[in-house]
Amino acid sequence: MSDSSLVFALENGSLSALSKIPKSDLHSHAGRGGHISYIEKYANVKITPNEVPFESLYEMNQWLKENVKCHLPGGAEGYLKQIEASFAQAAADNVTVLALSFCVDEIQLLGGMEAFKNTIDGLREKYAPNTKLYPDLALGYFPEEVNALDEILERKFFSGVDIMNYMGTYTMDELKRICRKLKENELILKAHIGEFGEADDVWRYAEELGLDQIQHGVLAAKSDKVMRYLADNRIQLNVCPTSNVMLxxxxxxxxxxxxTLFANGVKVTINTDDLLIFNSTLSEEYLKLYKAGMKAADLEVIRQTGLHYA
Ligand SMILES: [Zn+2]
Structure with missing residues (x-):
């Protein structure tokens, strides 16, 4: 697809043209990447999307529970329906490069690494055959997860790791030790930093842990020094605009x-975070940013950055 196709689709405000253009989603939590309409159709229910910003992550998770998960079966069956929805959405919006993040307890839910790998690969093949999947292992939920690390890494399923909820679970020294091991396994190192907190956190964690990419990282825009560090070191921020507005x-x-980040030479990509909650597709994210004043040619640069993920 040529450069001009995105420009044309944006200038015409055409979501259907945008949905046909290859795109990447590099920040998507696996069970939350589907579209509300997919769950509505499956469960034969009407779900009203949330339209006002959430006051907290707790409130956001409660909304998911009370408006979406209540329509799905419990355990592995409901979980797999959510994963199916994520792949179906990738196919519908032509997301050809997809980094979904999975937690250790999701691997355990499906019966361990071998069964997990086969199940996820099978769903991708069935629902998003044209999508290249780059799975991230999400870490930071519970300290015992590190005990499962060797067995998980041995299968070579994951291409990256996403450290989140690290505060309270690990000290910086523990995180450094974990990151060294992950680097030895040649995984792309990402972490959720700079969504909340301080601009300096982005620089500090990137430097100390040797991060390749940052999930969110938008607070960096408050500091010229941090933006220069990110630009000089080519550290990519996987940004999720609607998630940021809704939180x-x-x-x-x-x-x-x-x-500001783009204008200062920081490598950025556009992503959905939790589409099932925030109800904004990748195509919609591009169009919203265009209407908010970003140049179509700049959005094309961002799209290309994402497609060159691997
Ligand atoms: Zn996220």
């Missing part, structure tokens, strides 16, 4: 930090 990290799309 009050950014007031709106016009003032979203992605404008």
């Amino acid at each position: 009050k990290v950014s007031a709106d799309y016009e003032t979203h930090p992605i404008h």
Whole structure:
């Protein structure tokens, strides 16, 4: 697809043209990447999307439970329906490069690494045959997860790791030790930093842990020094605009930090985070940023950055 096709689709405000253009989603939590309409159709129910920003992550998770998960079976069956929805969405929006993150307890839910790998590969093949999957292992939920690390890495299923919820689970020294091991296994190192907290956190964690990419990282826009560090070291931020608006990290799309980050030479990509909750597809994210003042040619640069993930 040529450069001009994205520009054309944006200038015409055409979501259907946008949905046909190959895109990447590099920040998507596996069970939450589907579209509400997919769950509605499956469960034969009507789900009203949340339209006002959430006050907290707790409130966001409660919304998912009370509006989506309540329509799905429990245990592995419901979980697999959510994964199926994520792949179906990737196919519907032509997401050809997809990094979904999975937690250790999701691997355990499906009966261990061998069964997990086969099941996820099978679902991708069936629902998103044209999508290349780059699975991330999400770490930071419970300290015992590190005991499962050797067995998980041995299968060579994961291409990256996403450290989240690290505060309270690990000290910086523990994180460094874990990251060294992951680096030895040649995994792309990512972490959720700079969504909440301080701009300096982005620089500090990237430097100390040797991160390749950062999930969110938008607070970096508050500091010229941190932006220069990210630009000089080619550290990519996988940004999720609607997630930031819905969690009050950014007031709106016009003032979203992605404008400043891009203008300062920081490598950024556009992603969905939790589509099932935030109800904004990748195509919609591109269009929202275009309407908020980003140039179509700049959005094309961002799209290309994402497609060159691997
Ligand atoms: Zn996230």
